[in-house]
Amino acid sequence: MAVNARATEFQSGPHRSQAPAPVVDISIVIPCRNGAASIRAQVESIADQISTADFEILVADNGSTDRSAEEVRSIPLGSAQSIRVIDAGQRRGANFARNRGAEVAMGSLLVFCDADDRVGAGWLDAFWTAFNDGVELAGGTCNRFYPENKGLISARTGLIDGLNFLPWPTGANCAVSRTVFDNLRGFDETFIHGGDETEFFWRAQLRGYALMLVEGAEITYIQRPLGRPAFRQSLVYGRSHVSLYAKFHSYGMPRTPFRLVLASLTRMVFLFATSRPRSQRRSEALKQLGIQLGRLQQSAKLRIWFP
Numbered sequence: 100m101a102v103n104a105r106a107t108e109f110q111s112g113p114h115r116s117q118a119p120a121p122v123v124d125i126s127i128v129i130p131c132r133n134g135a136a137s138i139r140a141q142v143e144s145i146a147d148q149i150s151t152a153d154f155e156i157l158v159a160d161n162g163s164t165d166r167s168a169e170e171v172r173s174i175p176l177g178s179a180q181s182i183r184v185i186d187a188g189q190r191r192g193a194n195f196a197r198n199r200g201a202e203v204a205m206g207s208l209l210v211f212c213d214a215d216d217r218v219g220a221g222w223l224d225a226f227w228t229a230f231n232d233g234v235e236l237a238g239g240t241c242n243r244f245y246p247e248n249k250g251l252i253s254a255r256t257g258l259i260d261g262l263n264f265l266p267w268p269t270g271a272n273c274a275v276s277r278t279v280f281d282n283l284r285g286f287d288e289t290f291i292h293g294g295d296e297t298e299f300f301w302r303a304q305l306r307g308y309a310l311m312l313v314e315g316a317e318i319t320y321i322q323r324p325l326g327r328p329a330f331r332q333s334l335v336y337g338r339s340h341v342s343l344y345a346k347f348h349s350y351g352m353p354r355t356p357f358r359l360v361l362a363s364l365t366r367m368v369f370l371f372a373t374s375r376p377r378s379q380r381r382s383e384a385l386k387q388l389g390i391q392l393g394r395l396q397q398s399a400k401l402r403i404w405f406p
Contacts, residue, residue: 121277123180124152125227126204127212130187130196131171132161134214137321139170141214146177148223155181157204158214159196162188167214193270194286194295201280209280211296213271217319225315226274235276236300236308238268239316257312259297262340264352265304270296272318279308293339298346305350333386337393344405360406363387 127145131138138158145156156179158171168184176182187199201209208230212218222239229237241256258266273296283306287298304310322329344352367387374380398404 121207122205123155124206125150125154125208125210125223126201126206127154127156127210127223128197128200128204129156129158129212129214130161130193130200131158131163131167131214132191132196133163133165133167135163135165135167135170137215138167139174141212141217142171142174142182143177144217144219145212145223146174146179146182148178148218148220150178150223150227152208152223152227153180154223155179155183155205157183157185157200159185159187159200161191161193161196190288192288192291192295194290194299195288197270198285198288201285204277207277208274209277210274211270211272212318215321216271217321218272219317219319222316222318225313225317229311229313229316230274230276234309234311234313235279236303236310237274237313237316238300238310239272239274239313239318241269241272241318241320243320243322257314258310262297262343262352263355264347265301266310267297267300268310268312269320271320272316273300274313274316275303279303282306290339290342293335294343295339297339297343301343301347327385329382330385330389333389334393334396337390337395338397339393340390341394341397341401341403341405345401345403348403354404355406357406360391364391367391 129138129141142156142158148154158167160168171182171184174182183203185200185203187196189195197211208227210223210226225239226237238258243256258268260266283299283303286295287302290298300310344354348354367384370380370384370387374384394405398406
């Protein structure tokens, strides 16, 4: 997709980091809200990384009401220089938490992941090697699983390119140099539900930074459970697509072609008609329904049409 020539002028960003001078090589920032059930396994998988880089782990606690902070504070350091809990409860949203973590991060490379996934062996060194080779903006690969051992969905998925504009990595597995992060003034905290990492990585590319896929930076990504949780997540994604269009259409983001909307609706009806309740096929139909309903809701709210 060709990008509008105005794109190189794109400089908006709501946050200016007041970062200390680098003390470690890498800062891993994990936004977390009520992640007590999963955060230990994720932090331990990071702390156990064998790496040539010095690294710290920062868990940005976004107002948890469970024992997330206590869980993190009880985890052994492993190979990490430090494991810290950062208070990021003043405002809801992963981007707010990411920015609060980045403010106090002491690394020259910022790596972001989520509280409910697992990083693989060699994950950290893959990003560090890419950074030393000149990569300043990167995403890793994901093996996507359903929870409760319901099986692999897709293996080694990389950058996402589902909106016919620019690619982006999942916020659960991405990295950016401190210099680029500061130049962009961090994540846009107005993106609270969905589109949060997409907005940042689109804005970075529109400023001229190249986004690279780092194959060796692999995680196990835990998908939302089948049924209503997946539907609710898709509803959020659909709304975020409209918010992204509202911000980026003047820079070349197109509306979804009608033929693709029609194909999606046709597939959704087919899946509903041919699937059993609580099956994976029914869940896929619910996800497509959620995206379309979310787009309709946000289009009406913002008075901008994005089908």
